[in-house]
Amino acid sequence: MSGGRSLPPRRRRGWSTDDLRHGNLLRILRHLRDHGPSSRNDIAAGCGLAMSTMTDLVGELRSRRLVHELRGVRRSGAGRPARPVAIDGEPWCALGIEVDLLGIEFLGTTVGGRELWSASVPAPLLHSSPEAGWALLRDALAEQLRRVPAGSRLVAVQVALPGYVATEPGTVGWSAGLGWDRLELADRLTAELAAEGVSPVAVAVAHHCHLAGLHAVRVELELPLPHVAVYLGGLREVGGAVVVDGSVFGGAQGGAGDIGHTNVDPHGPGCPCGRHGCLESLVGLTTLLARSGVVPAEDAEALVTADPKAALGALLAAADAADPQVRAVLAEAGDFLGAALDDLVGTVNPNVVLLGGYLGVLQRYLLEPVQARLAQRTSVSSFAGTQLVALGDLTPRVVAGAALAARDACLADPLTLTSVLSDEAG
Structure with a gap:
């Protein structure tokens, strides 16, 4: 359990x-x-x-x-x-x-x-x-x-x-x-x-x-306890979980739910895991801070490690202030996130996908491109019932x-x- x-x-x-x-x-x-x-x-x-x-x-x-x-x-x-x-x-x-x-x-x-x-x-x-x-x-x-x-x-x-x-x-x-x-x-x-x-x-x-x-x-x-749910969250990086009938599904050796290292772009930037183009390398909080210019690239990782809430607060404040570069980076991040979720929904067929952690806090800048990427998938009856829910606080x-x-x-x-x-x- x-x-x-x-x-x-x-x-x-x-x-x-x-x-x-x-x-x-x-x-x-x-x-x-x-x-x-x-x-x-x-x-x-x-x-x-x-x-x-x-x-x-x-x-x-x-x-x-x-x-x-x-x-x-x-x-x-x-x-x-x-x-x-x-x-x-x-x-x-x-x-x-x-x-x-x-x-x-x-x-x-x-x-x-x-x-x-x-x-x-x-x-x-x-x-x-x-x-x-x-x-x-x-x-x-x-x-x-x-x-x-x-x-x-x-x-x-x-x-x-x-x-x-x-x-x-x-x-x-x-x-x-x-x-x-x-x-x-x-x-x-x-x-x-x-x-x-x-x-x-x-x-x-x-x-x-x-x-x-x-x-x-x-x-x-x-919502009523879903049969299958997928969670994406984290304070410093993208993590995930698959929850089946109220219990975490760990897979054969406990590694199921490693959504942050889904390969979204094989020609993308290097990831700390050694691969290229993982979801983490494209939408990780360090990446978002550096690419948006909110924090100098050389300082972003240190800030996220030492104080992820302050790092997220700085990014959210810049987005709320309508900084065009920040908004553009977040829109692209939402597209990458939607691409990963599109494959995940097709593979796992969950009742619900939840966004938590910093992804949930940034929901108003991420959900529109995510939903656009999922629209074709959820137009098929087998996937039409999948709900997308964002948790907007850092509980x-x-x-x-x-x-x-x-x-x-x-x-x-x-x-x-x-x-x-x-x-x-x-």
């Missing part, structure tokens, strides 16, 4: 009644996650379960404080009021971590989603060397563990960072900004948590835009998405990560 490196499935020998029970518990929790408080009849119908089975399973989840029953809702006709079942999760803590180039963000919540604490830890030397960066993260995490409330237990940790992450075993394959290469981050974190007495715990690592996309689709999109999606994915990890394996706390039955 989480993005990037998700909690691995439990390894079992053959099929057993435990598999069936675990699968049914997972269905109930996912139904409540996606549909909110529901009656037992609605859950049974949505999950394909008999009511007799529901009674036992809901009792199991109640005994672990993963669900609770709300006040009864009076139905038409005779009979007792229906008592909707909702996700509880108060005793269980999930922790989202965003590792940025200049610092680390933490967000602790209950598995039910109630915020417990948040913290920002400046760490400008994260990128100085892999081992120095790892030491900074390790020490910052140890400090945050002291903030887990008494009576609560940490059961899941999700890390987001700017880099490629192999799905198994949570290895950072390459993060140019951090300088991390083949860093077995999930294993290191698991060992550190065990040394602190935190076990069992699900530890996962994912590309930061995967988790930003997860939050955008599940929390911010004012902290990454750390919020990381916390959301950590909560999902607990819901995906309740029998391993939680324990019975009461004798309550359904």
Whole structure:
């Protein structure tokens, strides 16, 4: 249920009644996650379960404080009021971590989603060397563990960072900004948590835009949960995510959604990835600043690295002031973006495409050329239903998405990560 490196499935020998029970518990929790408080009849119908089975399973989840029953809702006709079942999760803590180039963000919540604490830890030397960066993260995490409330237990940790992450075993394959290469981050974190007495715990690592996309689709999109959604965003560069039925689709090895390195123009400018004409090289924030003349080309990359919000603010202010060069550069960027999305819509056929990060903030200068490029594609009935949605603010999606994915990890394996706390039955 989480993005990037998700909690691995439990390894079992053959099929057993435990598999069936675990699968049914997972269905109930996912139904409540996606549909909110529901009656037992609605859950049974949505999950394909008999009511007799529901009674036992809901009792199991109640005994672990993963669900609770709300006040009864009076139905038409005779009979007792229906008592909707909702996700509880108060005793269980999930922790989202965003590792940025200049610092680390933490967000602790209950598995039910109630915020417990948040913290920002400046760490400008994260990128100085892999081992120095790892030491900074390790020490910052140890400090945050002291903030887990008494009576609560940490059961899941999700890390987001700017880099490629192999799905198994949570290895950072390459993060140019951090300088991390083949860093077995999930294993290191698991060992550190065990040394602190935190076990069992699900530890996962994912590309930061995967988790930003997860939050955008599940929390911010004012539409019913789409079957397939594509997200493009980022503060410094173009990142992406494909979200299927509310979960990030990582592909075979966790690299799906690498939309920023879609090849738009093979004869285009060089990209930091080593290719030419990637979407990033054509519409990246550094490129837009340099080509528009808002910031001298030799200073653009440094400004975007050190303060992407200030860089974006300068570009937006110049566009709002009707600077003709800035407007022309943004119109061309919208055309390049539309070309990439045209291919993406044809390949993935999503219900919705979301633009976030700096692309969402620049929406009024990008959407018209994007829509013009997509017009031919969406004139075909198979693609006509694709919606284009722009998110116009810089909501902290990454750390919020990381916390959301950590909560999902607990819901995906309740029998391993939680324990019975009461004798309550359904």
